[in-house]
Amino acid sequence: MTLIKSISGIRGTIGGKPSDNLTPIDAVKFAAAYGSWLKNQSKDETVKVVVGRDARISGEMIQQLVMNTLIGLGIDVIDLDLSTTPTVEVAVPLEKATGGIILTASHNPKQWNALKLLNEKGEFLNGKQGAEILEIAEAADFTFSEVDALGKITKTTHYIDTHIEEVTMLSLVDAKKISEANFTVVVDGVNSTGGIAIPRLLKRLGVNVIELYCEPTGHFPHNPEPLKEHLGDICELVKEKKADFGIVVDPDVDRLAFIAEDGEMFGEEYTLVACADYVLSKNPGNTVSNLSSSRALKDITEKHGGTYKASAVGEVNVVELMKETNAVIGGEGNGGIIYPELHYGRDSLVGVALFLTHLAEKKISVSELRKTYPSYFMSKNKIELTPGLDVDNILKEVEEKYSKEEVSTVDGVKIDFEEHWVHLRKSNTEPIIRIYTEAKSQQEADDVAQSMIKEIKQIANLD
Structure with a gap:
């Protein structure tokens, strides 16, 4: 079971112990941190947040926890209930809201859920903003509203049609x-x-x-x-x-x-x-x-x-x-x-x-x-990380080995060869190294990927 805290939000598997998985306590803590951050940022007297979710089994439970935490902070909630990520993004500016939360773990299996956080434009928060929210969550620096200042929930169901x-x-x-x-x-x-x-x-x-x-x-x-x-x-x-x-x-x-x-x-x-x-x-x-x-x-x-x-x-x-x-x-x-x-x-x-x-x-x-389009073929692979593995050092060794090629370190290590490319990066949402390759045939893309996986395993002594 896993709980991943990152600048892009909090994501984890349902059940288990707090701080190890996405439990009700973690959902409340992180929602409280986001709500507190919004209140600190906002110049408006009333803070309003749009909340929607995908249909995963845990969604209704997590949504109720999140919405009630927000109203406990004196924040008004626009409840879209079952929705889509882009629908929530569209709804935030239309509602003139202060922010938005999407409850979804995207492509992850049913045991996962997550809180994705938006700004007043309906766009994802940047790294600095995400880091500030994580700090508030870790410090549990929340002040909840007294009874006469609680927020309210307004349910609306038209936004998919809108x-x-x-x-x-x-x-x-x-x-x-x-x-x-x-x-x-x-x-x-x-x-x-x-x-x-x-x-x-x-x-x-x-x-x-x-x-x-x-x-x-x-x-x-x-x-x-x-x-x-x-x-x-x-x-x-x-x-x-x-x-x-x-x-x-x-x-x-x-x-x-x-x-x-x-x-x-x-x-x-x-x-x-x-x-x-x-x-x-x-x-x-x-x-x-x-x-x-x-x-x-x-x-x-x-x-x-x-x-x-x-x-x-x-x-x-x-x-x-x-x-x-x-x-x-x-x-x-x-x-x-x-x-x-x-x-x-x-x-x-x-x-x-x-x-x-x-x-x-x-x-x-x-x-x-x-x-009618150029024909490229991609291979997408991953290596599970083990505790104590120095991933940054592994990527540095790969970068140095291929320093004579066109190398980008904007995000992990990408090596552009004449006929293909390889991109290695740590995942932001899962404990893995992603290995993407692209070439002019599927066989070549797969072969390049397998060769790189072998090299990484040798560097990391994973064989």
């Missing part, structure tokens, strides 16, 4: 063209809130929907990370129903993957590539993704006359660089689309709408669309 309307009103989303294309799409909502939001968006756009695992029970029918090895059911159903394509999201709906009409993965890395290709064809400009994302976005950006930049891994880092470079679209290669015209956050609803418009204009199949 979010959908905001998406359909985007200048590059053409609902008429999408409807005229008469698409049939299979949706795997992994029994979480994507099963509410994505079918509703598709129907609003005139798409025929076939639902798979769209009941928000929190009982994930497969590993909720939208990777090929977890998606056999939807791949088969797309072929069986002769659908135009399939859509897969993670439990909190900020990661998006497509299945082509032949049941093959479009490629999670190519979600952003396809959406960027469409946006840049209408509005040329710059793009940003993180260091672990495909080279294909750089190729597409330069084809349209723009400049591509790579940030450290983490949505807040991507957003910061997007703002610095005035990027028109960006995101992460794990299927996260960030489109500033709506908001600075990964948003699968935006990605679906842009992709549908692109496909409707192109009038080609999803597999044909995929063939």
Whole structure:
């Protein structure tokens, strides 16, 4: 069992002992720290926080603990209940709230949950702000309100529909063209809130929907990370129903993957590539993704006359660089689309709408669309960390070994070779080293990854 405290929030497994896992005591402590920090930062007399959650089993329990802690601090709460991460992000500025909390552990299995924290713009907190909240939590520096100054909870259920309307009103989303294309799409909502939001968006756009695992029970029918090895059911159903394509999201709906009409993965890395290709064809400009994302976005950006930049891994880092470079679209290669015209956050609803418009204009199949993009293949691996392992020293040794190559240490160690790249980094959310590689064939990407894993194990004496 695990509890991970980081500048991006608190994440852990449900049950067990306080401070070792995500228990009710830890949820209250961290919510109190965030609420106290907001009150210290805010110049407004009334502090208001939007709270929403994905459908995981522990969500209702954690949400009640968090909301009641906030009202105990004299903070008003807007309760979205079942929602998506991007929906909460959209709701915060619309509500003129002081901040927001999303209760989700993203792609992690059902035993995990987390508190993701937002600022008044509906964007994730930066490292300095996250560190300040951790300090407050560790010091237990909370002052709760007296009985006449308690906050109140206001429940509202319209924000998924509001979010959908905001998406359909985007200048590059053409609902008429999408409807005229008469698409049939299979949706795997992994029994979480994507099963509410994505079918509703598709129907609003005139798409025929076939639902798979769209009941928000929190009982994930497969590993909720939208990777090929977890998606056999939807791949088969797309072929069986002769659908135009399939859509897969993670439990909190900020990661998006497509299945082509032949049941093959479009490629999670190519979600952003396809959406960027469409946006840049209408509005040329710059793009940003993180260091672990495909080279294909750089190729597409330069084809349209723009400049591509790579940030450290983490949505807040991507957003910061997007703002610095005035990027028109960006995101992460794990299927996260960030489109500033709506908001600075990964948003699968935006990605679906842009992709549908692109496909409707192109009038080609999803597999044909995929063939129009540069072909790169990625291998994503990890090594479990053991207590006492000096990970920084391991990464330093790798950096020194490959010092004659193009090496970046912005986030871990990334080595760019002529025909492939390798990126090694400590995870912010799990006790692992992530090893991402990309090359011009899957075999080469896998071989490079296995070779690097072997090197790391030798350095760390893990064999």
